[in-house]
Amino acid sequence: MSNPDSPTVLFDVDGTLVDSNYHHAIAWFQAFQRYDVTVPVWRIHRAIGMGGDRLVARVAGDDVENRLGDEVRAAWKERYEPMLPEVRGFAGAHDLVAAAAGRGWRVALASSGDPAHVEHYLDLLDLRALADAWTSAGDVSDTKPAPDLLEVALRRAGGGPAVLIGDSVWDCESAERAGLPCVGLLTGGFGEFELRDAGAVAVYEDLPDLRAALDDLPFRVAARS
Structure with missing residues (x-):
């Protein structure tokens, strides 16, 4: 030490x-799609590096955050974790x-x-x-x-x-x-x-x-x- x-x-x-970073971007894309929200992957990638508490509003707007923020974050985690062995x-x-x-x-x-x-x-x-x-x-x-x-x-x-x-x-x-x-x-x-x-x-x-x-x-x- x-x-x-x-x-x-x-x-x-x-x-x-x-x-x-690119695994995260795909996982977020799939999470948004679950709730019929389409955000271009390139736009999601530009937000990777900020916390998930901020990302939804950043790429999809405050309305999506207010309606679906917690659900999208839960779906992102569900989508990302199977990718962990690939990272x-x-x-x-x-x-x-x-x-x-x-x-x-x-x-x-x-x-x-x-x-x-x-x-x-x-x-x-x-x-x-x-x-x-x-x-x-x-x-x-x-x-x-x-x-x-x-x-x-x-x-x-x-x-x-x-x-x-x-x-x-x-x-x-x-x-x-x-x-x-x-x-x-x-x-x-x-x-x-x-x-x-x-x-x-x-x-x-x-x-x-x-x-x-x-x-x-x-x-x-x-x-x-």
Whole structure:
């Protein structure tokens, strides 16, 4: 485990450490279809990375959220969970987290995913012995792009200067609202320009590329710490 005086690397999980964004998009599409709501998959993908509490209204409107939000979320979970065995960790995911922990940095997984899914990913990537803390959607009332999950993850890890590693514009927005820098990855399907425009201070193609530049990570004390 890390030194209590060390900085903290906050890792998003879906789309950052595990290749799940497109599975999520298809599961949401199928969930909407159950209730005769058709949302283009591309539009759903643009919202992946924010919490499910926000996604329905974002892609289908407030009326669908008010009428069917909880039902659609339940259907999404029912559709996604059979896909879990297909979800793989990205190449280099375990090695990247291990390299951060090996430098004496604290490691926290700042996920807004379903609690059971986060537990599954911890085992899939063999991260339980490496992570100082982790979160899920069950830990806050407001998920990404609200900063709450980052603040909870950072507090659980021990505070101090931190940086977020993420793959979506929602990660960038969440980090900015928490007063933290965000380093982006192209692994979730968002483009480099989009990530930089949303506030990413650097963007890497994949996890091995980021690992090679790990010592260049910028750390900052959170504005609301």
